[in-house]
Amino acid sequence: MATMDDSENFPVNPRIAAGAATMGDMISQRLSRRGFLGGLGAVSGLALVGCATGREVPVPTGDLQAQPVFRFDEIARGMDETHHVAAGYDADVLIRWGDPLFSDSPAFDPLNQTAAAQRRQFGYNNDFIGYVPLKADDAGRERAILCINHEYTSTNIMLPGVVAGYPASMTRALCEVEMAAHGGTILEIRKENGAWKPVVGSPYNRRITADTTPMQLTGPAAGSARLQTAEDPTGTMVSGTMNNCAGGITPWGTYLMAEENFNGNFMGELPEGHREAENHKRYGVPSGWYQWGRFFDRYDVSKEPNEPNRFGWIVEVDPMDPNSVPKKRTALGRVKHEGAESVVAPDGRVVVYTGDDQRFDYVYKFVTKGKFVAGNKAANADLLDEGTLYVARFDADGTLAWLPLVYGTGPLTEENGFASQADVLIGTRRAGDLLGATPMDRPEDVEPNAKTGRVYVMLTNNDRRTEDQVDAANPRASNRFGHIIEIIEPEGDFTSETSRWEILVKCGDPSIAQVGATWNPLTTENGWLASPDNCAIDPQGRLWISTDGNDDTGAADGLWALETDGDRRGTGQHFFRCPVGAEMCGPRFNESGDALFLAVQHPGDTDGASFEAPSTRWPDFAEAMPPRPSVMVVTRQGGGPIGG
Ligand code: FEO
Numbered sequence: 315m316a317t318m319d320d321s322e323n324f325p326v327n328p329r330i331a332a333g334a335a336t337m338g339d340m341i342s343q344r345l346s347r348r349g350f351l352g353g354l355g356a357v358s359g360l361a362l363v364g365c366a367t368g369r370e371v372p373v374p375t376g377d378l379q380a381q382p383v384f385r386f387d388e389i390a391r392g393m394d395e396t397h398h399v400a401a402g403y404d405a406d407v408l409i410r411w412g413d414p415l416f417s418d419s420p421a422f423d424p425l426n427q428t429a430a431a432q433r434r435q436f437g438y439n440n441d442f443i444g445y446v447p448l449k450a451d452d453a454g455r456e457r458a459i460l461c462i463n464h465e466y467t468s469t470n471i472m473l474p475g476v477v478a479g480y481p482a483s484m485t486r487a488l489c490e491v492e493m494a495a496h497g498g499t500i501l502e503i504r505k506e507n508g509a510w511k512p513v514v515g516s517p518y519n520r521r522i523t524a525d526t527t528p529m530q531l532t533g534p535a536a537g538s539a540r541l542q543t544a545e546d547p548t549g550t551m552v553s554g555t556m557n558n559c560a561g562g563i564t565p566w567g568t569y570l571m572a573e574e575n576f577n578g579n580f581m582g583e584l585p586e587g588h589r590e591a592e593n594h595k596r597y598g599v600p601s602g603w604y605q606w607g608r609f610f611d612r613y614d615v616s617k618e619p620n621e622p623n624r625f626g627w628i629v630e631v632d633p634m635d636p637n638s639v640p641k642k643r644t645a646l647g648r649v650k651h652e653g654a655e656s657v658v659a660p661d662g663r664v665v666v667y668t669g670d671d672q673r674f675d676y677v678y679k680f681v682t683k684g685k686f687v688a689g690n691k692a693a694n695a696d697l698l699d700e701g702t703l704y705v706a707r708f709d710a711d712g713t714l715a716w717l718p719l720v721y722g723t724g725p726l727t728e729e730n731g732f733a734s735q736a737d738v739l740i741g742t743r744r745a746g747d748l749l750g751a752t753p754m755d756r757p758e759d760v761e762p763n764a765k766t767g768r769v770y771v772m773l774t775n776n777d778r779r780t781e782d783q784v785d786a787a788n789p790r791a792s793n794r795f796g797h798i799i800e801i802i803e804p805e806g807d808f809t810s811e812t813s814r815w816e817i818l819v820k821c822g823d824p825s826i827a828q829v830g831a832t833w834n835p836l837t838t839e840n841g842w843l844a845s846p847d848n849c850a851i852d853p854q855g856r857l858w859i860s861t862d863g864n865d866d867t868g869a870a871d872g873l874w875a876l877e878t879d880g881d882r883r884g885t886g887q888h889f890f891r892c893p894v895g896a897e898m899c900g901p902r903f904n905e906s907g908d909a910l911f912l913a914v915q916h917p918g919d920t921d922g923a924s925f926e927a928p929s930t931r932w933p934d935f936a937e938a939m940p941p942r943p944s945v946m947v948v949t950r951q952g953g954g955p956i957g958g
């Protein structure tokens with residue numbers, strides 16, 4: 315999310331607050347950037363191209379499988395009230411906030427919103443998009459299920475009359491509208507006469523909300539006393555999920571929803587001396603961005619101190635069964651998860667990559683104990699309940715050490731307050747602190763490329779990193795524009811405990827020397843981006859980046875193609891741009907690569923914008939209609955793969 319800052323909770327990583335250098339920090343800082351690049355060159359045959367203005371990009375000399383280059387005419391940077399896509403492509407709205415999902419869904423009435431109506435309609439602030447193919451129907455029409463997260467509510471432009479004095483004007487009923495607008499949507503889509511359309515009333519369609527969808531806690535932390543509440547004395551069942559940012563689709567076709575900024579939904583003060591005090595502080599709980607705790611005890615930590623521990627998990631949903639109970643998979647740890655993209659390793663185990671989106675927090679991967687069995691739903695059903703969670707330490711010599719978060723090993727013992735694996739998982743951040751993980755510049759989407767054995771880490775930005783906190787993997791102080799790291803898993807073994815890493819690009823405007831951006835010089839004035847957030851790999855193995863904060867540079871957020879291979883490595887090309895106020899989420903391709911699904915989140919939400927006076931009324935441009943977060947589908951005129 316872009317509009318709810320976490321400044322009031324900063325800093326939450328005590329290693330940063332204390333200014334203490336860990337062993338990992340010292341290793342990272344010992345070698346200079348020059349030494350780092352030299353080391354990489356020696357190991358993997360990298361050459362440097364570029365000019366003297368800090369635009370050097372390491373270019374591999376043949377150790378990657380060649381990907382086809384992008385072929386499209388990029389669009390111009392800019393910002394206005396609507397969206398833009400590259401020439402020769404169509405970008406159509408597929409579904410908007412408030413659109414019907416079921417045959418009995420009420421018509422959207424923005425002036426008279428109710429929770430009951432919202433539970434039957436497409437939710438707010440679409441973020442992650444997952445694509446699960448279905449068999450064509452009897453008429454031969456292509457079909458699929460989209461799994462879409464609804465991350466949060468931009469209350470100021472969503473609800474009439476609440477912008478001035480948000481806390482006072484929020485009622486219980488409006489808080490329930492917000493809860494109903496969170497969560498996810500599962501939606502069947504079908505291609506009719508060449509155009510993808512929602513199938514209203516499909517038996518697959520489902521709304522998942524923050525308050526009314528029962529979910530089961532599974533894995534090592536399930537049942538922990540620290541997860542028990544008055545509503546759930548067993549510590550195994552939770553009503554709802556919230557702040558679902560990015561996510562993933564597993565190799566067996568389930569939908570992973572990542573719970574991110576859950577701290578904002580809690581208010582109140584913990585009872586004096588409560589055992590969760592330190593833990594909650596590490597996660598910035600409570601933040602009180604939302605008013606729900608005024609009306610519902612579970613969101614007030616003075617009344618339900620354990621409730622925040624029931625959020626921050628990866629939730630697995632079976633999109634084929636609308637009556638299935640989603641599972642919060644505690645084995646994957648509890649952080650502000652941005653996403654959960656997965657891949658099958660050569661030995662059949664499954665690896666899930668996640669980022670903890672906070673300044674100075676960490677990158678993780680989870681390796682299942684069991685192996686994926688293709689075509690066997692039952693065998694894969696609980697793979698995510700057992701395995702090893704690792705946190706990343708990026709060393710200055712280009713080595714990446716994956717440090718296991720296992721109770722009883724290293725510092726994860728009783729002396730440090732961990733009495734079980736449940737404690738390690740509920741306090742994942744502190745476990746990472748003790749292991750000396752590398753504090754990163756807001757890790758967002760982390761996406762493996764099954765074709766190349768490489769993994770891409772979006773580091774959105776971190777304007778609070780000081781000169782003495784710079785390290786090889788986070789090389790810029792006051793990093794306003796972010797960077798992208800490429801992890802190289804040895805010989806494509808995603809389960810490896812030792813990997814290599816390098817910086818693919820440092821983002822921002824390469825024409826301003828002080829920015830310190832590094833792009834391939836082939837990048838045009840439109841091709842660079844700032845604040846990478848989500849990414850996608852297309853069926854040809856190519857990388858696409860969406861942004862949340864490019865608008866800080868004066869041009870709208872959007873989607874860029876980014877070459878990772880050959881002599882164009884590090885070249886960006888601008889493909890799509892959002893309307894003013896929006897960030898770009900959810901890039902996702904269908905199997906053939908001839909359709910690209912994009913989530914336009916919080917259009918019209920600029921400083922001072924309100925329901926009554928948004929900065930755009932995209933996509934309807936109707937006088938009484940607020941701007942509506944929407945999922946778009948991009949296709950190529952005449953057909954063919956997106957991006958050429
Ligand atoms: Fe919800 Fe990390 O963006």
Ligand code: CA
Nearest residue numbers: 315316847862
């Ligand atoms: Ca975001």
Ligand code: CA
Nearest residue numbers: 315559758847
């Ligand atoms: Ca995001």
Ligand code: CA
Nearest residue numbers: 759761849850
């Ligand atoms: Ca992604």
